[in-house]
Amino acid sequence: MKLAVVGGGSTYTPELVDGFARLRDVLPVTELVLADPAEERLETVGGLARRILARADHPATVTTTSDLDAAVADAHAVLLQLRVGGQAARERDESWPLECGCVGQETTGAGGLAKALRTVPVVLDxxxxxxxxxxxxxxxxxxxxVGIVTRALLTEGHRAVGLCNVAIGFQRKFAALLGVAPEEVHLDHVGLNHLTWELGVRLGGPGGADLLPGLLAEHGGTIAADLRMPKTLLERLGAVPSYYLRYFYxxxxxxxEMRTKPSRAAEVAAMERRLLEMYADPTLDTKPELLSKRGGAYYSEAAVALVAALLGSAEDGGGVQVVNVRNDGTLPFLxxxxxxxxxxxxxxxxxxxLPVAPLSPLHTGLISAVxxxxHLALEAALRGGRDRVFAALLAHPLVGQYALAEQLTDRLIAHNREHLAWA
Structure with missing residues (x-):
């Protein structure tokens, strides 16, 4: 089984390889190809990947290349984990929206639109x-x-599924609070990528009893503190929102807060420099603890389970997993x-x-708006043009004012011109 990772020079990659090493019985990888245009960084990450697999006595070979076509040739699955423009572009995404009084974030609001415009054409190629x-x-x-990129892929007829680690993070957290194995926990997880709520927590599958009310009663303070939201909000919602909902709520x-502290991009860039120094150590053959602070926790478990199910190597046939997928009537208001x-x-x-129980207007309104x-963001990414960028920003619930949308449009184009073929 050959797998290719595009963006294989990412500091995330050792997390993924660690999962391949630990879960070889679930996903029997024989060849792993890491593709990335940043050759020096790729070799550093590739070296650690080989040592991780060797430590586990895993038989898979690891190849590194900057030749994308060679990387994907004969691959059974291709994982995309790229960042067009690198951390420098992320730093800008988190900065110029703040000049207009808006959240500066790489997936939410104007910064998220900028990332979509840079990313969609590259991913489709x-x-x-x-x-x-x-x-x-x-x-x-x-x-x-992930939501916009997956929609672009599916619109063009590609065999694609989107993956995020928010749900598996909640699954692990709730399992720990309940004192059960993670695979016993089923989430009533619903929404859009980075705009989701946990409406139920069940043991043994979708039909199990809902334990969320008890979790909120007993552990609501801990859960709310992790999300940096008031416990009373969770009680009134009767649900656990993704931490990305804080940008809205x-x-x-x-x-x-963002105006008074270093950007997340700056923190991540410093962390990545340190991680790459650690990866270059020829004696290192495990993923370092620092990687857990980089983000993407449990990415490897989620990715291994998903790829195994898609390729038919999962013993249980694949089962139920939280993924980004075409709606096709699941949420009838979309x-x-x-x-x-x-x-x-x-x-x-x-x-x-799977079928989703009817949602309240508290959820349907925000889901519909986003x-x-x-939809407008994808139009702008595919067809370009200042007016399409403006329309997407005007439609975004975190913008919604024409003067603000005008300012953000000008800044987005100015900071991303090198990545926009039409600009």
């Missing part, structure tokens, strides 16, 4: 090359903004071609979303 090399290959997208508070993030039955035939924004 990669996907087309994957299709030419092997039309049966699956594409697993971990590249943000406490927008002005977040903006004030168009069929919207991409939602919900539990789905995953198999070699793809991901089929879905409309994502």
């Amino acid at each position: 990669i996907a087309e090359r994957v299709r030419r090399a092997n039309p049966d290959a699956w594409i697993v997208d971990f590249t943000n903004p 406490a927008h002005d508070e977040v903006v004030a 168009p069929d071609d919207a991409v939602i993030e919900v539990p789905a039955e995953v198999s070699p035939a793809g991901a089929r979303p 879905t409309s924004y994502e």
